[in-house]
Amino acid sequence: xxxxxxxxxxxxxxxxxxxxxxxxxxxxxxxxxxxxxxxxxxxxxxxxxxxxxxxxxxxxxxxxxxxxxxxxxxxxxxxxxxxxxxxxxxxxxxxxxxxxxxxxxxxxxxxxxxxxxxxxxxxxxxxxxxxxxxxxxxxxxxxxxxxxxxxxxxxxxxxxxxxxxxxxxxxxxxxxxxxxxxxxxxxxxxxxxxxxxxxxxxxxxxxxxxxxxxxxxxxxxxxxxxxxxxxxxxxxxxxxxxxxxxxxxxxxxxxxxxxxxxxxxxxxxxxxxxxxxxxxxxxxxxxxxxxxxxxxxxxxxxxxxxxxxxxxxxxxxxxxxxxxxxxxxxxxxxxxxxxxxxxxxxxxxxxxxxxxxxxxxxxxxxxxxxxxxxxxxxxxxxxxxxxxxxxxxxxxxxxxxxxxxxxxxxx
Numbered sequence: 315x316x317x318x319x320x321x322x323x324x325x326x327x328x329x330x331x332x333x334x335x336x337x338x339x340x341x342x343x344x345x346x347x348x349x350x351x352x353x354x355x356x357x358x359x360x361x362x363x364x365x366x367x368x369x370x371x372x373x374x375x376x377x378x379x380x381x382x383x384x385x386x387x388x389x390x391x392x393x394x395x396x397x398x399x400x401x402x403x404x405x406x407x408x409x410x411x412x413x414x415x416x417x418x419x420x421x422x423x424x425x426x427x428x429x430x431x432x433x434x435x436x437x438x439x440x441x442x443x444x445x446x447x448x449x450x451x452x453x454x455x456x457x458x459x460x461x462x463x464x465x466x467x468x469x470x471x472x473x474x475x476x477x478x479x480x481x482x483x484x485x486x487x488x489x490x491x492x493x494x495x496x497x498x499x500x501x502x503x504x505x506x507x508x509x510x511x512x513x514x515x516x517x518x519x520x521x522x523x524x525x526x527x528x529x530x531x532x533x534x535x536x537x538x539x540x541x542x543x544x545x546x547x548x549x550x551x552x553x554x555x556x557x558x559x560x561x562x563x564x565x566x567x568x569x570x571x572x573x574x575x576x577x578x579x580x581x582x583x584x585x586x587x588x589x590x591x592x593x594x595x596x597x598x599x600x601x602x603x604x605x606x607x608x609x610x611x612x613x614x615x616x617x618x619x620x621x622x623x624x625x626x627x628x629x630x631x632x633x634x635x636x637x638x639x640x641x642x643x644x645x646x647x648x649x650x651x652x653x654x655x656x657x658x659x660x661x662x663x664x665x666x667x668x669x670x671x672x673x674x675x676x677x678x679x680x681x682x683x684x685x686x687x688x689x690x691x692x693x694x695x696x697x698x699x700x701x702x703x704x705x706x707x708x709x710x711x712x713x714x715x716x717x718x719x720x721x722x723x724x725x
Contacts, residue, residue, distance in 0.1 A: 462683035474542025475505035510700035528557035581623035
């Protein structure tokens, strides 16, 4: 496809005009794309425009406009129409309106919690004057599904996960069958590996935190290879506790101390809540299992006279809230509550708040799954959550009676 002398002269004049530099790139891209389309159409028809040829199989029948968005800007193209049959140029992907570079930008913006209106402004600032519609953003982001599915279904059998964190948050989803917006539970599991690293184990969406849903979720994790669970950290939701007992036999349950203290303060008058909270926090400043257990009993006795309901709560929850004391001291701060997962949930809430109401469950999985996949990748290259030396203590206690006696309270 050679350029004649007149075309070359026009290009030289355009290049000399610095003010047209940006437009020239777009015009060259548009000119080249149009000629490639015409060349392919000629091959498909068997003859060029106005050419007589025995190889002709049909005739042109006008053009239909087509806008192709690229990094050079919007290219206004004309696609030949045929009297018989159809034609679509191979250089254009069917129904594609934006190139791969912009796809990546839109996906990243979507996952980062940028609103559809802001994504539209972003695309326009990159040279796509026509912008991008809300439906187009949704169509592009459907490309995340494959990545998220691979992340959610990956094997977990490459290592053991002695510590597992479980929690749920709620989002609003439109239910077309009911014709209304409903609340849906997003359940998330993260874990600490035997080497001290962190991973996102799984995510799912369901009607509520019912036992059947949690049970199915935990069984799916085990089917993917989850093993070696020593301690499960979560709140005291009854359905979740029942599912843990049913699916993760042999593991200990740690009741989140942050969730628990809220329950503890509920029957205490507001004027006394700070005093009770301070007494409760003092339990966790001690450094040996025996001291922690003894201080727990002291606080319970102290509360019994003025706040008997709070004291009863402490007497009934001692084993569950202090389960962390049977594990290495270096791990206590990270395993006595669900705070590590709560921080991740806070980021999920920030991203989902931009959407407001999701159109369906797959849309929830698409966004939240992408957020979790990104966090998982960040953890993979970050420093270990627990040191190798402290993780060695966790496994040494299985074979060394002296270490076991040191870790367990009441010995």
